[in-house]
Amino acid sequence: MTTSAISRPGQRERLSMKLPEIDWRLAFALCCIAGVGAMMLYSCASPTPLSWKPWAGPHLMRFGVCFFLMLVLSLIDIRVWFVFSYPLYVLALLLLVAVPVIGHEHLGAKRWLNFGPLSLQPSEIMKVGLVLALARFYHGVSAKDARLSFKLLIPVALIGVPTLLIAKQPDLGTAILIAATGLSIMVLAGLTWRILVLGGLAGLVVAPAFVMFVMQPYQRDRIFTFLHPEQDPTGAGYHILQAKIALGSGGFLGKGFGLGTQSQLNYLPEKHTDFIFATFAEEFGFVGCIALLALYGLTIAIALRIASISHSHFGRLSAAGVTATFALYVVINAAMVVGMAPVVGVPMPLMSYGGTGMVTVMIGFGLVEAVRVHRYAEITSGRGSLLL
């Protein structure tokens, strides 16, 4: 066996040695975010406000399980992650392909696979799988090739195929998120700026055509509604308008815990899921919002720091990729709630009620913690040396 992250050569890796290496600041920050989420779910509980039922209690329990899962995953050597990165990606891709065939349709979209009592969203697995696969790919690519070469067609395919499959479901929010995550990993790995600029310009040209001809009508409506929410205050603009009212009426210091009228009286749609940030903003005001955004920012900063101290390129890119996904979640959700982005179904990570998203995020942070614990591990010649 090669030199491990923390153990000296020949020394057996023990739990007692690994546990202190976990970044407990990050773990604590995640607990804080989930705690704030539970607090808001407790406040806006429906039909009776200020209740553990039906959301706050399950949210905390789920977070507990996921937190434990994260700790367990953080103890897994990144060389194991490394070895399983491609297989995981392939598995996720197969499941995505299976979705249109045997998937379960819900509200006009096929996103789910049912395995007996268990239902699974392959796009969630793909979020982790893509990060691992790209990190695995770039681990074996030189800086020069990462800038610009024909080799880059591989990551483009790695990103493009699942993005298209997910967009077809249709789940535009996740597709954008997957594509953006992949792109940010490519950039972090060293993609030349020229491609970015050219791609950006091409995007400007293609985007209107995409909006007009490829998008589903309801998706198009969302974009138009985003641009002019006042035109339809009772219809599609309702979400945006009510969210704005919730935010704005919170004022500087907020209405106080449990006193948000917009959420308590159900004017705010999706108050416990996608719009939980508005629920929070109404009760805690501008000060609370800045504090919450700072908490998210701190979490992202810690995670990026972990990525940058990793000795392996795989570790760096996978940790940074997970962090980028997380940051994209936060940014897109916050922008959507404050009316700076169209309404797409992206939850606020760890705060919004809903199991699948939380599991994915915590698995991701398990990977980040694993990178941190095993930051000195060496992965040579682009191949995992642990098993192969």
Next chain:
Amino acid sequence: MEPHIYFDEVNERQGVFHRRTFLLGGGLALVGAALGGRLLQLQVAEATHYQTMASNNQFRFRLLPPPRGRILDRNGVAIASNRPDFRLLIRRDEVNDAGATLDAVSLLVPVTPARRRQVMRELEITPRSVPVAIANDLSWSEFCRVNARLPELPGVTADMGESRVYPYGGAFAHVVGYVSKISQADLDKAKKTSANGQVDPLLLHPGFRIGKSGVEQAMDAELRGRPGGQKVEVDSVGHALKEDPSGDVKAIPGSDVVLTLDADIQSRALEVFGAESGAAVVIDVRNGDVLCLLSAPAFDPNRFVSGVAEAEYRALHDYDHQPLLDKSIGGLYPPGSTFKTMTALAALESGLVNPHDRIQCTGQFFFGGRYFHCWNHKGHGSVDMNTAIKSSCDVYFYQTALRIGPDRIAEVADAFGLGHTFELGISGQRKGTVPSTAWKKRVNAHNPANQTWFSGESLSYGIGQGALQVNALQLAVMTARLANGKKALLPRLIKSVGGKERPRGDQFGDLPFSQDKINVVRAAMQSVANDVGGTAYRQSQLNLGDIKMAGKTGSAQMHGYGNTGSGAKERDTTNLAWRMRDHGLFVAFAPYDDPRYAISVILEHGLHGTNAAPKAVEIMKVALLKDPDMRQRIERPLPADEKPAASASPDMSDAPDESLADPTEAAPPPPTSPSPGPR
């Protein structure tokens, strides 16, 4: 070399990653700053704006309908008032399955299938936030029963509202009118007239009733009042969560409207008409106040408040006595012989006729190649003006009218209010027609051949027939002006609104006729009622001491006036179908020596004026007996020096003195059917 290159390669990749991570972090910080700026805008700069919007979301005002103003008679007796009404309302926004809820309700209070269908239909068309009434007028026990079960019936509320009630039933059905549920036409009109194109939500409230006719309609704005609001906290789907009494806005009740009508006179008038059809109007001749404005037969306005059944309405509509028509102001009739007062005055005014001039009545008058008959085919002999009015001699007025021409008559009729509508405050008045040569030119403007006035027309004009048409109110005004003798008084119906007095009817100009001439006519009217030869002598006795009435009978032909050669038998319409019979009219005022009240009675198809006179007497009696001055005069103590009561003693006995004193002397006994009556 390999390790070295490898090392460089690693360093380069790491360096790129570090730089780019730093840029990523910086980019995120920028995005964070943008979010913060946006939050600053929404939560600090525009906070008040959104706080207002949030509170608009949070609180609604539940409409509190104002109590409708009462309608009172001149003595403060309620003609239209409100009574508590227990009702059951259903709100669409709080009910999932209206059908199931109605089924549950029908176990507690009866809900007929028709009512159920109606409720379902109304639920479809009314706005979500407006409740719909399931049942009205619940008894107290039903109300309690439902109230106890309300928790099991979400969306159903038991509500105590107010409902309009008309204690006098039909007596004021036409003049006061009725309120009823608002119609689509009313809503459209309200939408058109409102400033913002929105209907006042009060109009949609299930308890709201709008004035549909009479005073209720004319004074609707004043009676309606202003709705209040009950502040309630509501959630996004409109469920009321809690009330906030401190934020309530009180409803402003509608103003009371006081009429000049007298409930006792009016109800007595309806009584005396019984099943017969007609109109009666009583006016105070001193100030123009209308004390009675009745149209018979009437209908019960209470039936219309909660919505009258189709069949019932149809029956009212199809009945040939026309209970839905206000005959007092909207029914037009030829005035018949009551108009002879006008012809006589016109003759005096013209200077061509002296009241003592005599005309020989042979029972017919040959003119234009045919005979014009007097109602009395035997003829009246030599008659002067007084006798002519007293015995209603047609021949006298044929000749007089012929002599003075139509325009002089029209001038007098116009001065006495015929052909006019008055500022009563209620709609439905019809002008009628007062013919003249100018009138004939006007109505035949497109037919020059018919513009010539024929002298034959003057003949019928002189006895109140022909194109002449008036309504009962105009006749009463005419009589009141005759009685007053001086002032061209105007009728007033609405005395005050919300305590504010309406302009009185006694600020009028003088009649353009000399008192002497008017007195000639008045004296003749007195003879009609009190001389044994008067056409209404027997029917006009008040039996109220020395208070005497003066009057004039009339009967208006319905058909075939002026048919050449129409004989006495053909003029007798007693045996014709009701619809073909002549109208009976009577105008009178009392007391003759100090006129206070003028009355006009039209008895539709009542054959002749002598049938209308007894009704006028009954109504007049109530008016006189309610007047404290008159009462005092009637009940004054026996003068000490007066002779013991004899058969001729006029003042004391209740019994009609004169009729007892000289029953045999009555030369022509007032005609009784089937003999032809005076016109």
